Amino acid sequence: SAVISQKPSRDICQRGTSLTIQCQVDSQVTMMFWYRQQPGQSLTLIATANQGSEATYESGFVIDKFPISRPNLTFSTLTVSNMSPEDSSIYLCSVGSSGTDTQYFGPGTRLTVL
Amino acid sequence: RKEVEQDPGPFNVPEGATVAFNCTYSNSASQSFFWYRQDCRKEPKLLMSVYSSGNEDGRFTAQLNRASQYISLLIRDSKLSDSATYLCVSLYSSASKIIFGSGTRLSIRP
Numbered sequence: 422s423a424v425i426s427q428k429p430s431r432d433i434c435q436r437g438t439s440l441t442i443q444c445q446v447d448s449q450v451t452m453m454f455w456y457r458q459q460p461g462q463s464l465t466l467i468a469t470a471n472q473g474s475e476a477t478y479e480s481g482f483v484i485d486k487f488p489i490s491r492p493n494l495t496f497s498t499l500t501v502s503n504m505s506p507e508d509s510s511i512y513l514c515s516v517g518s519s520g521t522d523t524q525y526f527g528p529g530t531r532l533t534v535l
Numbered sequence: 536r537k538e539v540e541q542d543p544g545p546f547n548v549p550e551g552a553t554v555a556f557n558c559t560y561s562n563s564a565s566q567s568f569f570w571y572r573q574d575c576r577k578e579p580k581l582l583m584s585v586y587s588s589g590n591e592d593g594r595f596t597a598q599l600n601r602a603s604q605y606i607s608l609l610i611r612d613s614k615l616s617d618s619a620t621y622l623c624v625s626l627y628s629s630a631s632k633i634i635f636g637s638g639t640r641l642s643i644r645p
Contacts, residue, residue, distance in 0.1 A: 422581075463622060463636060463637040463638050464579065464635040465635075466632075466633055466634075513578055523569070523581060524581075524633065526578040528577075528578050529578050531576075
């Protein structure tokens with residue numbers, strides 16, 4: 422399976438600021454995804470990061486709040502914009518390859534917004 | 536109704552016991568199913584895929600019943616290290632739509 426890293430691993434941010442989370446994979450992957458896991462909850466898909474084009478967002482998530490970049494097949498960023506305490510969560514990237522349905526997750530970024 | 540539903544537990548069983556979880560899904564277009572394991576404050580890790588014919592990996596057995604739209608996970612001879620949250624996952628549209636269940640917490644006691 423791919424080795425996935427995320428930076429930062431955790432952060433504490435002030436309300437109204439923005440944080441960009443990076444996801445790096447050690448090999449080229451077709452699919453990259455961003456999830457959110459709020460305290461005590463399961464994972465919710467935010468968007469699919471598409472290489473070379475705009476991300477595909479799930480219902481309830483918009484580009485202005487969660488802009489995503491994917492400049493190549495090994496890297497993606499998720500920005501949490503204009504943060505509020507409700508954005509406190511763990512943000513995880515995951516990767517998958519075409520031809521297989523399996524996804525693997527990065528270690529996550531634990532965000533606390535004060 | 537949630538697309539993927541699991542009993543949240545917690546299941547608290549003694550070491551060596553057999554424990555089974557069920558998961559139901561509502562979208563008949565779901566194509567693939569998985570069980571993931573998530574330890575406290577860690578990312579989910581793939582435990583096993585679930586096939587219609589049923590599949591076994593050591594002490595773990597997964598079953599899929601498409602007619603009744605449920606997936607099961609059976610853990611035999613449970614170990615202390617099996618304590619975790621088990622997430623049921625359904626996937627359709629060639630990985631463009633992935634739905635996680637809310638997870639079932641399992642605690643194995645000595």
